[in-house]
Amino acid sequence: MFLLLFLAPGLILCDSDGIPADVQPLDQSPLEDIQKKVNDLWLSLLYPQFYEELLATNQTAYAVCVVKPNTKLDADKPQVTGHVLFKQAYPYGKLEAVFYLDGFPAGTNLSGRAIHVHQHGDLSDSCDSAGGHYNPFKVNHPKHPGDFGNFYSKGGKIIKYKSNLTATLFGPHTIIGRSIVIHEQEDDLGKGSNKASLENGNAGKRLACCVIGTSNKNQWANQFAEIPAKRRKRITK
Numbered sequence: 001m002f003l004l005l006f007l008a009p010g011l012i013l014c015d016s017d018g019i020p021a022d023v024q025p026l027d028q029s030p031l032e033d034i035q036k037k038v039n040d041l042w043l044s045l046l047y048p049q050f051y052e053e054l055l056a057t058n059q060t061a062y063a064v065c066v067v068k069p070n071t072k073l074d075a076d077k078p079q080v081t082g083h084v085l086f087k088q089a090y091p092y093g094k095l096e097a098v099f100y101l102d103g104f105p106a107g108t109n110l111s112g113r114a115i116h117v118h119q120h121g122d123l124s125d126s127c128d129s130a131g132g133h134y135n136p137f138k139v140n141h142p143k144h145p146g147d148f149g150n151f152y153s154k155g156g157k158i159i160k161y162k163s164n165l166t167a168t169l170f171g172p173h174t175i176i177g178r179s180i181v182i183h184e185q186e187d188d189l190g191k192g193s194n195k196a197s198l199e200n201g202n203a204g205k206r207l208a209c210c211v212i213g214t215s216n217k218n219q220w221a222n223q224f225a226e227i228p229a230k231r232r233k234r235i236t237k
């Protein structure tokens with residue numbers, strides 16, 4: 001309780017100074033130190049085990065989403081499986097992701113497929129119960145933290161590394177426990193001049209989905225090694 005009282009003025013100070021939480025500091029000022037303490041407190045209270053694991057794994061968090069085909073899809077649609085892996089250094093690191101998906105039609109498809117974080121980690125009605133886009137800041141698509149954009153398959157696969165993502169594994173807006181949906185169509189990125197475009201990018205049917213959960217680093221280490229070095233270095237949003 002005393003700690004909370006002590007930290008509260010610090011929070012107000014952060015706001016009035018307008019320092020965005022995602023700025024990576026070169027050295028830690030007292031303000032950033034307070035931000036870290038708030039993050040620490042939040043994590044240790046709400047996710048004590050996750051917090052312990054973080055400290056044990058060199059302050060880097062990992063998460064995984066094991067992609068399964070939408071069970072309500074017509075049989076002639078692609079049966080997409082695979083996983084999306086996440087890595088993020090605590091507390092100031094930006095989220096990195098590896099997308100490894102299989103089951104698209106063979107050949108190179110020049111039309112993209114949209115991938116997003118959706119609101120609910122509920123697949124009780126397969127991908128239909130995942131809800132709409134996860135939208136904690138009440139903004140229009142494609143400004144949602146989990147709007148990962150369009151992905152292009154080659155030889156039936158999507159293999160892609162992305163870094164500097166705005167979604168996060170930490171704090172009140174963690175994507176852990178939310179879902180990922182792989183869509184049939186291209187994301188119009190809000191340029192479709194209709195209401196749906198600003199909600200979901202008119203990305204069409206849900207081909208496959210999964211729930212994001214914490215993980216150890218093993219899968220990241222394995223999959224990351226499969227991404228060609230020159231594709232890894234490129235920083236993509």
Ligand SMILES: *[C@@H]1O[C@H](CO)[C@@H](O)[C@H](O)[C@H]1NC(C)=O
Nearest residue numbers: 056057058059060089217221
């Ligand atoms: C922990 O981080 C340090 C410095 O970033 C690195 O040299 C070391 O290999 C890491 N250890 C593990 C177990 O990942």
Ligand SMILES: *[C@@H]1O[C@H](CO)[C@@H](O)[C@H](O)[C@H]1NC(C)=O
Nearest residue numbers: 022094164165166235236237
């Ligand atoms: C990372 O993303 C932010 C916006 O979220 C952008 O301002 C910044 O330039 C990006 N950094 C790199 C290295 O691409």
Ligand SMILES: *[C@@H]1O[C@H](CO)[C@@H](O)[C@H](O)[C@H]1NC(C)=O
Nearest residue numbers: 105109111112113184185186
């Ligand atoms: C290419 O992708 C689009 C969706 O973005 C899909 O509708 C179309 O069937 C795909 N074409 C092939 C040949 O796979």
Ligand SMILES: [Cu+2]
Nearest residue numbers: 115116181183
């Ligand atoms: Cu979506």
Ligand SMILES: [Zn+2]
Nearest residue numbers: 133141144147
């Ligand atoms: Zn969106």
